Amino acid sequence: MAHLVVRVIERCENANESAHLDLSSCELMQIPDAVYHLMRNTELVxxxxxxxxxxxxxxxxxxxxxxxxxLNLSHNKLSRLPEEFASLSALTKLNISNNSFIVLPQVVFKLQSLASLDAQNNAILEIDTDEAITSDNLALVDLRNNPLSRNCRRKLQNFKTPFLLEISKDVDDDW
Structure with a gap:
């Protein structure tokens, strides 16, 4: 366990120089307050x-x-994102693939600069919004390997934003 703490601290120190924080594969169950403290004077990219x-x-x-x-949040156990993420106004690339999402969080559509959303390999059935997407920059939404409902597919196709939508072939509903 101690080696993981050391790893996190070293990676925070590296990020103070590079502005690139890599805390991948650190067995984190949450982001420790120490990380916020160590990174308090760094503008991360x-x-x-x-x-x-x-x-x-x-x-x-x-x-x-x-x-x-x-922001890469892939390969975790996430099922939701905080509403406060909407304030990440510089975020252009978000990876939430290989998590436990059942619903594509509404907040992703409020990210003004978002260009690429990778949400592959979740359990997404629905989108948590009827609202339009606020990002004019959205170029790619990857929802492959999700059990999207017909309603969800229809909703996605009706969005007026000209982004590339990657979804697995339509599979007939079981019932």
């Missing part, structure tokens, strides 16, 4: 939290790391 066991991300994340452009 990217943050990689993939390959952990995160079940949630605290609202504090978007306040402390408001300048990030690229």
């Amino acid at each position: 990217t943050c990689n939290l993939s390959g952990n066991v995160l079940k949630s991300v605290s609202p504090k994340f978007s306040q402390k790391f408001s300048t990030i452009t690229d």
